[in-house]
Amino acid sequence: xxxHDLIRELHEPSASKIVLLVADGLGGLPMEPGGKTELxxxxxxxxxxxxxxxxCGLSIPVLPGITPxxxxxxxxxxxxxxxxxxxxxxxxxxxxxxxEVGPRDVAARGNFCTVDDARRxxxxxxxxxxxxxxxxxxxxxxxxxxxxxxxxxxPVREHRFVVVFRGDNLGDAVNDTDPQQTGHNxxxxxxADAQSESxxxxxxxxxxxxxxxxxxxxxxxxxxxxxxARYPKIATMQExxxxxxxxxxxxxxxxxxxxxxxxxxxxxxxxxxxxxxTLRCLWDKYDFFFLHYKYTDSTGEDGNFPAKVxxxxxxxxxxxxxxxxxxxxxxxxGDHSTPSKLRSHSWHPVPTLLWSKLCRPDPVTEFGETYxxxxxxxxxxxxxxxxxxxxxxxxxxxxxx
Amino acid sequence: xxxHDLIRELHEPSASKIVLLVADGLGGLPMEPGGKTELxxxxxxxxxxxxxxxxCGLSIPVLPGITPxxxxxxxxxxxxxxxxxxxxxxxxxxxxxxxEVGPRDVAARGNFCTVDDARRxxxxxxxxxxxxxxxxxxxxxxxxxxxxxxxxxxPVREHRFVVVFRGDNLGDAVNDTDPQQTGHNxxxxxxADAQSESxxxxxxxxxxxxxxxxxxxxxxxxxxxxxxARYPKIATMQExxxxxxxxxxxxxxxxxxxxxxxxxxxxxxxxxxxxxxTLRCLWDKYDFFFLHYKYTDSTGEDGNFPAKVxxxxxxxxxxxxxxxxxxxxxxxxGDHSTPSKLRSHSWHPVPTLLWSKLCRPDPVTEFGETYxxxxxxxxxxxxxxxxxxxxxxxxxxxxxx
Numbered sequence: 001x002x003x004h005d006l007i008r009e010l011h012e013p014s015a016s017k018i019v020l021l022v023a024d025g026l027g028g029l030p031m032e033p034g035g036k037t038e039l040x041x042x043x044x045x046x047x048x049x050x051x052x053x054x055x056c057g058l059s060i061p062v063l064p065g066i067t068p069x070x071x072x073x074x075x076x077x078x079x080x081x082x083x084x085x086x087x088x089x090x091x092x093x094x095x096x097x098x099x100e101v102g103p104r105d106v107a108a109r110g111n112f113c114t115v116d117d118a119r120r121x122x123x124x125x126x127x128x129x130x131x132x133x134x135x136x137x138x139x140x141x142x143x144x145x146x147x148x149x150x151x152x153x154x155p156v157r158e159h160r161f162v163v164v165f166r167g168d169n170l171g172d173a174v175n176d177t178d179p180q181q182t183g184h185n186x187x188x189x190x191x192a193d194a195q196s197e198s199x200x201x202x203x204x205x206x207x208x209x210x211x212x213x214x215x216x217x218x219x220x221x222x223x224x225x226x227x228x229a230r231y232p233k234i235a236t237m238q239e240x241x242x243x244x245x246x247x248x249x250x251x252x253x254x255x256x257x258x259x260x261x262x263x264x265x266x267x268x269x270x271x272x273x274x275x276x277x278t279l280r281c282l283w284d285k286y287d288f289f290f291l292h293y294k295y296t297d298s299t300g301e302d303g304n305f306p307a308k309v310x311x312x313x314x315x316x317x318x319x320x321x322x323x324x325x326x327x328x329x330x331x332x333x334g335d336h337s338t339p340s341k342l343r344s345h346s347w348h349p350v351p352t353l354l355w356s357k358l359c360r361p362d363p364v365t366e367f368g369e370t371y372x373x374x375x376x377x378x379x380x381x382x383x384x385x386x387x388x389x390x391x392x393x394x395x396x397x398x399x400x401x
Numbered sequence: 402x403x404x405h406d407l408i409r410e411l412h413e414p415s416a417s418k419i420v421l422l423v424a425d426g427l428g429g430l431p432m433e434p435g436g437k438t439e440l441x442x443x444x445x446x447x448x449x450x451x452x453x454x455x456x457c458g459l460s461i462p463v464l465p466g467i468t469p470x471x472x473x474x475x476x477x478x479x480x481x482x483x484x485x486x487x488x489x490x491x492x493x494x495x496x497x498x499x500x501e502v503g504p505r506d507v508a509a510r511g512n513f514c515t516v517d518d519a520r521r522x523x524x525x526x527x528x529x530x531x532x533x534x535x536x537x538x539x540x541x542x543x544x545x546x547x548x549x550x551x552x553x554x555x556p557v558r559e560h561r562f563v564v565v566f567r568g569d570n571l572g573d574a575v576n577d578t579d580p581q582q583t584g585h586n587x588x589x590x591x592x593a594d595a596q597s598e599s600x601x602x603x604x605x606x607x608x609x610x611x612x613x614x615x616x617x618x619x620x621x622x623x624x625x626x627x628x629x630a631r632y633p634k635i636a637t638m639q640e641x642x643x644x645x646x647x648x649x650x651x652x653x654x655x656x657x658x659x660x661x662x663x664x665x666x667x668x669x670x671x672x673x674x675x676x677x678x679t680l681r682c683l684w685d686k687y688d689f690f691f692l693h694y695k696y697t698d699s700t701g702e703d704g705n706f707p708a709k710v711x712x713x714x715x716x717x718x719x720x721x722x723x724x725x726x727x728x729x730x731x732x733x734x735g736d737h738s739t740p741s742k743l744r745s746h747s748w749h750p751v752p753t754l755l756w757s758k759l760c761r762p763d764p765v766t767e768f769g770e771t772y773x774x775x776x777x778x779x780x781x782x783x784x785x786x787x788x789x790x791x792x793x794x795x796x797x798x799x800x801x802x
Contacts, residue, residue: 029761033454037761062800063404064781065788066411069801082801083402092802345799347792348761369761379779 003081004240006399007387011242016328016393018243019279019289020386022077023315024070024254025297025338027350027369031305038296038305038340039351040368042312046319047332047353047367054330054355056364057377059385061336067347073335074257078290079241079386080234087260088172088229094162095256099154101231106170106199108228110153110161111178112137113186114219119211121182125159126220134158137220144209149202163206163225171196174203176226186224199228236262237288241390246282248275249292258290272314276321283325291322300338308340329393330355331385332367349379356392404482405641407800408788412643417729417794419644420680420690423478424716425471425655426698426739428751428770432706439697439706439741440752441769443713447720448733448754448768455731455756457765458778460786462737468748474736475658479691480642480787481635488661489573489630495563496657498555502632507571507600509629511554511562512579513538514587515620520612522583526560527621535559538621545610550603564607564626572597575604577627587625600629637663638689642791647683649676650693659691673715677722684726692723701739709741729794731756732786733768750780757793 028038061068061076062083071092072082090107101107112134114123129137134155141153141161149167156162173192179185189203203225210223237245239262247258248266255265264286268278272293279289293315299308322330333352336345351372362376377388390396429439462469462477463484472493473483491508502508513535515524530538535556542554542562550568557563574593580586590604604626611624638646640663648659649667656666665687669679676692683690694716700709723731734753737746752773763777778789791797 029759034762058779063407063788064785065790065792065797066407067792067797067799069799072801083407086402087801089802342759346759347789347797370763373763373775373777373779379781 003383003387004235007079007390007396008240010397010399011390011395012397013242014393014395015287016395017283017287017289018329018389018393019291019322019327019331020077020389021291021293021322021330021332022074023293023296023312023332023334025300025336025345026334027337027339027346027348028300028308029339029341029348031341037369038300038308039312040370042309042316044312044316044367046316048365050319050330050332050355051353051364051367051371053359054353055359055362055377056351056353056367056372056375058349058369058372058375058379059333059352059382060349060379061382065347067345068336069345070253070335071257074254075261076382077333077335077385078237078261079383080261081383085232085234087232089227090162090229091231092253093156093227094164095260096253097154097156097162098252098255099152099162099164101164102166103231103233104168104170105164105166105231106172106228107162107164107231108203108225110163111224112159112161112220113222113224115222119185119222121179121184121186121222123219124178124182124224128158129220131155131157133220134161137214137217140213141210144206144213146202146205146209148198151206165199165202167198167202169195170199170202170230172199172228172230174200174228176224177203177207178224178226186222189225203228232260234260238262241386242395243288244286245288245290246286247290247292248278248282249290250275251292251294254292263290272318276318279322280325296334297338300340301343303340303343305340328356329389331389333385350382352377352385354385354388354392358392404784404788405636408791408797409641411798411800412791412796413798414643415794415796416688417796418684418688418690419730419790419794420692420723420728420732421478421790422692422694422723422731422733423475424694424697424713424733424735426701426737426746427735428738428740428747428749429701429709430740430742430749432742438770439701439709440713441771443710443717445713445717445768447717449766451720451731451733451756452754452765452768452772454760455754456760456763456778457752457754457768457773457776459750459770459773459776459780460734460753460783461750461780462783466748468746469737470746471654471736472658475655476662477783478734478736478786479638479662480784481662482784486633486635488633490628491563491630492632493654494557494628495565496661497654498557498563499653499656500553500555500563500565502565502657504632504634505567505569505571506632507566507573507629509564509604509626511564512625513560513562513621514623514625516623520586520623522580522585522587522623524620525579525583525625529559530621532556532558534621535562538615538618541614542611545607545614547603547606547610549599552607566600566603568599568603570596571600571603571631573600573629573631575601575629577625578604578608579625579627587623590626604629633661635661639663642787643796644689645687646689646691647687648691648693649679649683650691651676652693652695655693664691673719677719680723681726697735698739701741702744704741704744706741729757730790732790734786751783753778753786755786755789755793759793
C-alpha cells in the first residue's frame, strides 16, 4: 500500500485551513567555520515565536545527499514522492515560461545551434544569441506546419526555446536530437515504443522544416530538441489529500508545478506583501494555500549572504499577517537548501517549522538549521510533511481499527 | 526509481578523494549503568577535532533492531542495500579464507560430521576436530573428482571447510544437506529450478565420494554442505557511484567483500600504520579508499573493554597522517556495533563522522555514541552514507530541473 493509497482512505472533510509557505532555497551554510547560516544570522522574531509554539525539524527533499531541482523539491512538499513522480525537462521548461501544457502535449526543450555545409554542428548554442534574436527566430518557426499535430514554438531566452507537439496519443519515448558534441550531425529522433512513432515522425518533420526555414540565418541555422516529455498524469491533491488548494506564486515555473498537482493558480502581485494580501482575499475560498517566496533562493544563487539574510527578515516581517488569519496549520520550509557559500542548490536538509495548536512541544526556541536538529519532526523525508500537516489540521482519520 | 538508478544518473567526474575508514564493530555499550562506552572512554583528540569540524550521526546498518554480520554491514557502507544485495553463506565463507570466487562458482560451507553404520548423523561437528585434522581431511577430499565441474575443497578451521563447484551455468537453488539434528541421514541435494539440476547432481556426487574417501576416518567420516551460493552479480562501485575504489584491508573476508563490489585490493602490511602508509602510496592512483581496521571488533568480541579502548586510541593516533593527505571527505564509522559487554555484534546504531569542508556544522564536539545523538547526520540507514560522501565530495549533479 502506497502512502497515497493510505491517505486517500483516511482523509476526512474539515473546515480547517493549512498554509504552506515555501521559502525557496531556505537552508544555508556558514561562510566561515564557526559562523552562522543565513537563517541563523537573520533577525526573525516571528519565526522564532512560531518555532517555540510549534514543532521543528529538517526536511530531506529526495534522499540523503541528493540535490534537487525545483521540480522534485516542490513535488515532495506537495506530498508526491519525487522519485516516483518524475517531471520531464521539456515539461518543466514549458511550465517555466507559463505555457499551459495539457494532457495531449509532448514538450521539448529546444536549442538553436550552428551547422556547417555538411550539417555538422559547429556551435551547440549558436554563439548564445540575444533573447531578441531568439524571439525572432521562434516567430519564423511558428510558421512551420507538421501534419497531424498542432505545434507551438515559444522563446525562453538566448539559444533556448520550447516546442510543444499537441495531438492524440503522442508517446514521449523519443531520444534527444542533440548529439551533445560538436562535429556531429544532429541525431534523428527515434521512437522506443509504438506509441511514440508518431511523435518521432513529428520531431523529424519539424527539425527538417526548421533547417529549411533557418537556412540563411547562421549562426542560428539549426535546432536540436531534448527532454521530450508528456504532461504527467498525476492524481490531484484534491483526490489524494482531500484539500481545495490554491497557489500564490510569482514565477511561472512554480505556478506550473502547482497546476500539475491540481492547484488553482491565484493572480497576485510581485511582492510577498501582495501575495499575503491575495492570501487574505482567498481565505474563505480554499483550505490549502501554497505561498511561494523566490528571493531566498535567488540571493543564495548570487552568493549574496547579506541579501539572503535580508530576504529572510522580510519574510519574517510578513508572518504576523498570515498568523492573523488564524490558519490551523502553518508550515514554513524550503524546497531545498541554496547556501550562499555554494551559489547553488545543495543536498543539505531544509529547516522546517510546523505550527499548530496540536503540536507536541520540542526544545527549539529559534528557527535555524542547528536548532532544528533538536526538533520534534527530526530529520524526515519531505514527502511526509503534507500528511503531517493534514494530521495536525484534523483532516486524517485513524488507520485500522 | 531505485537509489542506484538515481546515483548512476547523477554522478559526475571529479578529482576529489574520499576515505572510508571502517573501525569494525566500533559502537559499544557501557559495562555498568551510568558508565561510558568504549569510544566515549577512549582519549581521541583527533577524532574529536574531526567531529567538531564535520558532521556526526548514528548509522543503522540494516534496519532498527537488526544485528548485521560483516557482509551486510559492509555492503551497506559501500552503498548497497543489504536487504536487496544478499551474499550467500557459502560465498562469505569462501571470501573469508581468501578463495577467489568468480562468476562460474557455486560455493558451500562444509562441515565434517560423524555418522553411524546406518549413516545417521551422531555428531554434526565430528567432535570439533583440530584444524590440523581439518586440513588433512580436506587434502583427501581434494582428490575427489566430479564429472563436468572443477572442484575446490579448502579448510577453514576445526570442522569447517569450503567447497567450490566451478562450471558453466551452475544454479544455486539447492537445499542444505545438513538435517540440522542428529539421528537423521544427511539430506540429498535437490534442485529447486532447472538451472540448479547439475549443481544438485554435483553435490550428491561429491558427498557420496566424500563418504567413500572418509569411510575409515571416524569421527570425521562424513560431510554436510550448506549455504550453497553463486557469486552474486553486483554492479560495481565504478558503475553505480563513478569512483575508482581500492580496499586496504588485512583480513581476507573484507578484501573479498570489497572485491565483490569492484574494488581493487591493495597489498598492505598487518598494522594500521602499514595500512596508512599504503594509503599514502596509492593516493594518486585511486579516488575512493576503504580502510578496514579489525581490532575494535575482535577486542569487543573478546569482551575486553580496556583493550577495545586501546585499539580506538591507536586508531585515533593514526588519523593525523590520513588528514595530512587532505582528503575531500573523510568518514569514520563501523559496520556494526560490537559492545564488549555483549561479546558479540549488536544492533545498536554505529557512531559515524563525516568530515568535509562542505559540512553543515552541528553541536558535536566529541566523537561518541551519546554525543552523536546531537549530530547533523541524525540516525540514518548506512546505505545512504555513500551518497552523502559523494555529495560532500562534489561528485553528484542535481536531480531534476
